[in-house]
Amino acid sequence: MKSKINNQLKEKYEAINQDFEDYLEGLLHSKPINYWDYIQTDALLNLQIQRTVFPDEMVFIMYHQVNELLFKMILVEIEQVAKSEELTASLFTDKLARISRYFDMLTSSFTIMKDGMDIEQYTKFRTTLTPASGFQSAQYRKIEFASTELINLIDKRFRDTIDRNSSYENAFEHLYWQAAGKNYETGEKSYTLTVFEEKYKDEFIRFAQFYSTKNLYSKFKELPKEAKEDEALIAAMRHLDYTVNIKWVMAHYNTANHYLNIGGQTVEATGGSEWVKYMHPKYQKRIFFPDLWTKQEIEAWGTNI
Ligand code: HEM
Numbered sequence: 001m002k003s004k005i006n007n008q009l010k011e012k013y014e015a016i017n018q019d020f021e022d023y024l025e026g027l028l029h030s031k032p033i034n035y036w037d038y039i040q041t042d043a044l045l046n047l048q049i050q051r052t053v054f055p056d057e058m059v060f061i062m063y064h065q066v067n068e069l070l071f072k073m074i075l076v077e078i079e080q081v082a083k084s085e086e087l088t089a090s091l092f093t094d095k096l097a098r099i100s101r102y103f104d105m106l107t108s109s110f111t112i113m114k115d116g117m118d119i120e121q122y123t124k125f126r127t128t129l130t131p132a133s134g135f136q137s138a139q140y141r142k143i144e145f146a147s148t149e150l151i152n153l154i155d156k157r158f159r160d161t162i163d164r165n166s167s168y169e170n171a172f173e174h175l176y177w178q179a180a181g182k183n184y185e186t187g188e189k190s191y192t193l194t195v196f197e198e199k200y201k202d203e204f205i206r207f208a209q210f211y212s213t214k215n216l217y218s219k220f221k222e223l224p225k226e227a228k229e230d231e232a233l234i235a236a237m238r239h240l241d242y243t244v245n246i247k248w249v250m251a252h253y254n255t256a257n258h259y260l261n262i263g264g265q266t267v268e269a270t271g272g273s274e275w276v277k278y279m280h281p282k283y284q285k286r287i288f289f290p291d292l293w294t295k296q297e298i299e300a301w302g303t304n305i
Pocket of ligand 1: 063064067068113114132133134135136137140177245246252255256260269270271272273274275278280
């Protein structure tokens with residue numbers, strides 16, 4: 001057994017013109033691995049920098065960081081589906097179940113934001129955060145680009161003007177989330193949106209190009225007929241769509257309502273959107289997999305929760 005591994009290692013290094021003995025010597029001097037180096041706990045636990053002295057600001061920062069880590073886990077799973085050449089209904093269902101578990105966790109844990117911070121503290125530390133907004137989470141946008149065809153992310157008002165021949169630039173200008181930071185009469189963009197685009201627009205366009213044919217919805221559509229009719233797969237697709245685009249969005253909206261709607265008076269959000277209308281799922285009807293819902297279900301989107 002030992003000599004078999006020895007030979008395999010030799011072959012491995014010979015294949016790349018490396019001397020196996022040198023690697024063995026390196027192994028002799030290398031440190032044993034431990035938990036904190038592997039998980040990078042020191043680096044991870046040094047990333048929480050408050051802007052104020054209020055203890056609940058730590059809840060806010062850390063919960064966002066937990067979200068970003070989960071977003072990354074979701075993107076890793078979606079990438080595996082995108083790159084898979086031999087997708088079956090059961091493999092697809094398994095991957096969707098993984099993604100949904102992360103999103104279920106994001107949704108059920110959102111009460112950490114809604115009920116887990118003192119309103120008085122929140123109201124004070126949030127004033128130091130303008131003009132930043134969760135709206136500027138690039139990974140959240142990437143999850144959307146990787147989940148569905150671009151047309152389903154276009155603002156409903158402009159969908160008829162965009163088709164396969166539209167440039168990515170043009171489509172980008174009409175994404176639903178432009179509405180959070182753009183005055184459509186003057187074309188003027190808010191600072192929050194402008195700096196977000198300066199940092200990520202090129203990356204988003206490259207990303208959206210890659211996923212134009214490899215997003216979850218396209219991957220589903222190109223499965224053989226039998227797989228597309230698989231009940232477990234359809235249920236998994238619908239569960240994900242519902243969780244992301246109704247449950248998560250509602251948990252988020254309820255949180256905004258909790259902090260930014262005081263006695264019926266709404267307060268301006270740090271990112272400056274008209275958030276009451278912008279955030280409620282019934283207005284935008286964001287749906288990743290529209291063919292999997294009935295006309296009635298689409299009409300009632302976001303109204304029964
Ligand atoms: C107290 C907690 C929170 C409040 C009050 C809140 C409020 C808001 C508001 C009002 C917006 C609309 C844009 C704006 O004008 O700023 C927004 C957008 C957004 N926030 Fe939050 N948020 C909270 C927590 C979070 C968390 C934990 C995340 C997770 C990363 C998050 C991610 C997002 C995303 C992705 C958007 C854009 C959503 C879209 O375009 O529909 N938010 N948030």
